[in-house]
Amino acid sequence: MTTHVLSDTRVLTGRSLRHILRSPDTIITTAVTPVAMMLLFVYVFGGAISTGTGGPYVNYLLPGILLITISSGVAYTAYRLFLDLQGGIFERFRCMPIARPSVLWAHVLTSLAANFAAVAIVVGVALVMGFRSGASVAAWLAVVGILALFTLALTWIAVIAGLLAKTVDGASGFSYPLIFLPFISSAFVPTGSMPGPVAWFAENQPVTSIVDTLRALLAQEPVGSGIWTALAWLVGILAVAYVFAAAIYRRKSN
Amino acid sequence: MTTAAGPEPTIRVRGIEKSFKDLHVLRGVDFDVAPGTIFALLGSNGAGKTTLVRILSTLLAADAGTVTVNGYDVGAEPAEVRGSISLTGQFAAVDEVLTGRENLVLVARLRHLTEPRATADELLARFALTEAGNRRAATYSGGMRRRLDIAMSLIGNPPVIFLDEPTTGLDPQARLEVWQTVRQLAGQGITVLLTTQYLDEAEQLADRIAILHQGTIIRNGTLAELKQLLPPATVEYVEKQPSLEDVFLALVGKEL
Numbered sequence: 145m146t147t148h149v150l151s152d153t154r155v156l157t158g159r160s161l162r163h164i165l166r167s168p169d170t171i172i173t174t175a176v177t178p179v180a181m182m183l184l185f186v187y188v189f190g191g192a193i194s195t196g197t198g199g200p201y202v203n204y205l206l207p208g209i210l211l212i213t214i215s216s217g218v219a220y221t222a223y224r225l226f227l228d229l230q231g232g233i234f235e236r237f238r239c240m241p242i243a244r245p246s247v248l249w250a251h252v253l254t255s256l257a258a259n260f261a262a263v264a265i266v267v268g269v270a271l272v273m274g275f276r277s278g279a280s281v282a283a284w285l286a287v288v289g290i291l292a293l294f295t296l297a298l299t300w301i302a303v304i305a306g307l308l309a310k311t312v313d314g315a316s317g318f319s320y321p322l323i324f325l326p327f328i329s330s331a332f333v334p335t336g337s338m339p340g341p342v343a344w345f346a347e348n349q350p351v352t353s354i355v356d357t358l359r360a361l362l363a364q365e366p367v368g369s370g371i372w373t374a375l376a377w378l379v380g381i382l383a384v385a386y387v388f389a390a391a392i393y394r395r396k397s398n
Numbered sequence: 399m400t401t402a403a404g405p406e407p408t409i410r411v412r413g414i415e416k417s418f419k420d421l422h423v424l425r426g427v428d429f430d431v432a433p434g435t436i437f438a439l440l441g442s443n444g445a446g447k448t449t450l451v452r453i454l455s456t457l458l459a460a461d462a463g464t465v466t467v468n469g470y471d472v473g474a475e476p477a478e479v480r481g482s483i484s485l486t487g488q489f490a491a492v493d494e495v496l497t498g499r500e501n502l503v504l505v506a507r508l509r510h511l512t513e514p515r516a517t518a519d520e521l522l523a524r525f526a527l528t529e530a531g532n533r534r535a536a537t538y539s540g541g542m543r544r545r546l547d548i549a550m551s552l553i554g555n556p557p558v559i560f561l562d563e564p565t566t567g568l569d570p571q572a573r574l575e576v577w578q579t580v581r582q583l584a585g586q587g588i589t590v591l592l593t594t595q596y597l598d599e600a601e602q603l604a605d606r607i608a609i610l611h612q613g614t615i616i617r618n619g620t621l622a623e624l625k626q627l628l629p630p631a632t633v634e635y636v637e638k639q640p641s642l643e644d645v646f647l648a649l650v651g652k653e654l
Contacts, residue, residue: 148510155507163495232491236550239455241481242508 149243156237156250160224164258174217174262178209179269185332186273193333199363202275206267207358208331211351213266214259214295215323218302219316221255225306226315248303248393255299256292263291277362287361293378294354298322300385307392331355350377406469408433408558408589409454414463416449423449425613426463431591431606433557436584438604439593445610447593448488451562454591455485468557484551485560490543491550494536498527498546501535502553509554521549525579541572548579559583561592565599570643571650577602 164170182205185193190201197204225248228234237247267275279287301318309315328342329335329351335343346352353373360367407430414427423446431437441447452458454465456476465472468482492501499518506514522531525545530538535546544564551559561580565573580603583590594600600607601621608618617624640648 151510152508155504159493159496159504162500166495231494232487232489233493235457235487236485236491236505237508239457239480239483239485240505240508241477 149246152242152246153249153253156242156246157253160250160254161257163224164254170220171217171258171261171265174213174220174259175265175269177216178213178266181212182206182209182266182270182273195334196336197363200274200276202270202273203277203363204359205332206270206275207355207362208326208329208351209266209270210263210291210358211294211326211331211355212323213262214291214298215325216319217259217262218255218295218298218322219319220258221251221299222302222306222309222315222318223312224254225251225303226309226312229307245390248389251303251306252296252299255302256295259295259299260291277364279362279364283361283364287358290354290358290361290374290378293375293382297378297382297385300382300389303389304385304392307389307396325349326351326355329355350374350381353377405433407431408468409437409591410464410466411450411454412464414450414453414465415461416446416453416458417461422613424453424460427610427613427615429608429615429618431589433589434584434587435605436580436590436592436603438600438607439591439610440595440597440600440607441593441610442595446613447595447610448562450610451485451560451591451593455483455560456480457485482556483558483560484554484556486547486551486562486564488563488566490540490547492535492538492543492546495534497532497534498522498538498542499531501546501550505550505553511554517553521552525549539572540568541575544568544572544576545579548576552583556588558589558591561590563593563595565594565596570646573599574647 182202185205186200186202190205193201195201195204225234228251234247238244301322305318306315326332329346329349331351335346335352338346353370354377357367357371357374359365360370409429409431411427411429414424415422416424427446427450429437439447439450449458453460454467454472456472456479459473467479470478470482472479492498493504496504499522502518502521503514506517511517518531519528522528525548527542527546527549530542535543538546548561548564564580565576568576577599580590580592584605592599592603604621606618606620607624608615609624610616617627
């Protein structure tokens with residue numbers, strides 16, 4: 145019946161992108177905390193951290209900071225989705241003859257655009273702080289691809305939070321554990337310095353494999369089998385979150 | 399297609415039941431709405447009016463019963479039903495971040511109209527919103543917001559419009575504006591189903607009135623028919639005191 149999935153998604157994405165353009169502070173806010181964290185770690189703790197790798201600490205730190213940027217940025221998707229549900233515009237869309245998946249995909253694509261804008265700001269600051277990479281175009285494309293997968297996976301989790309939330313605070317609260325996860329990973333310090341059980345957790349949670357892969361790509365080092373672990377985590381989380389979000393979305397019609 | 403006397407009803411509701419856990423909100427609702435008429439569903443708060451409208455507009459599935467809207471079954475052909483209807487809910491469903499014009503263009507694009515901007519301009523003019531068209535909807539008064547909401551519902555000329563408590567929370571002037579709009583819709587052959595808890599609203603607007611009480615329609619008829627249910631009126635002569643509404647409207651001096 146509806147063959148308008150693409151055009152409806154485009155129109156609705158245009159709508160939510162306009163929301164962001166009218167409150168660009170959401171992108172600045174997303175970038176400020178990771179930038180502050182980066183300054184703190186490079187200029188305060190960095191001198192005392194031995195990563196065992198050559199090159200400046202900011203090179204070591206940046207991949208984890210980018211993941212933290214995205215983890216906090218996706219909260220805005222939950223927030224905007226929740227406001228749509230509250231304001232009644234969501235119901236208006238749902239009883240119009242528009243393609244059903246478009247309403248959610250518009251929020252997801254907007255999240256991708258907004259988070260990449262925030263990531264660009266953070267990378268810009270990192271460059272000023274001395275971050276350098278001689279990575280090839282292909283390696284940069286792989287970095288962008290992994291960050292896009294990470295954003296998609298976390299955004300679909302944000303969609304679940306937005307659909308289920310009862311309050312505005314509830315809609316965005318889910319992101320705190322996500323922001324915390326990189327701290328217990330190889331994002332800031334090598335896992336070798338951690339005590340046994342913590343190191344075990346750090347080495348086997350998704351953030352470490354993703355951070356290590358990004359770091360290897362940017363440092364022109366071989367990614368090894370870690371990239372497959374990272375991709376498996378990303379695709380797995382994305383698939384599970386998507387299936388849950390779609391089911392909750394469908395259930396809302398009954 | 400039947401050739402029975404009278405036109406096919408635009409909305410046909412049969413045996414609709416809906417429960418939320420132990421709460422039986424609707425216990426078998428039946429009624430028809432004839433094409434191009436205004437049908438008012440009257441009931442107190444919590445009578446199930448909104449639940450019924452949500453079922454009619456494909457937002458909620460019924461536990462039992464059937465609904466056809468514009469010839470399509472709500473359960474089996476929801477996409478066709480959505481193409482035939484427009485819903486204006488209890489709270490003006492406008493995008494506050496966008497301007498009035500952008501809201502209208504958005505809906506026109508989603509209805510796949512060929513000239514969304516022209517449609518938007520025409521509706522802004524019709525609802526006296528042209529001047530406010532480039533302001534964000536967040537800055538609108540309650541009446542303006544409701545007019546924008548109804549204007550958005552008219553895009554694409556749906557033959558059936560559901561208005562769920564269209565005047566709840568509006569000031570008297572805005573209420574009269576909405577009433578005038580609803581009468582215009584019916585004048586154009588659009589079938590209107592509205593819910594209200596205000597008796598005078600049903601009296602003013604509706605061709606037929608159904609009273610929803612404890613999950614069923616307890617009475618359904620024209621205003622004259624419903625009035626006949628009471629014993630004949632005794633005639634008394636009393637001095638007509640202006641109501642506060644008369645006073646308010648006279649002082650504010652708004653002619654509608």
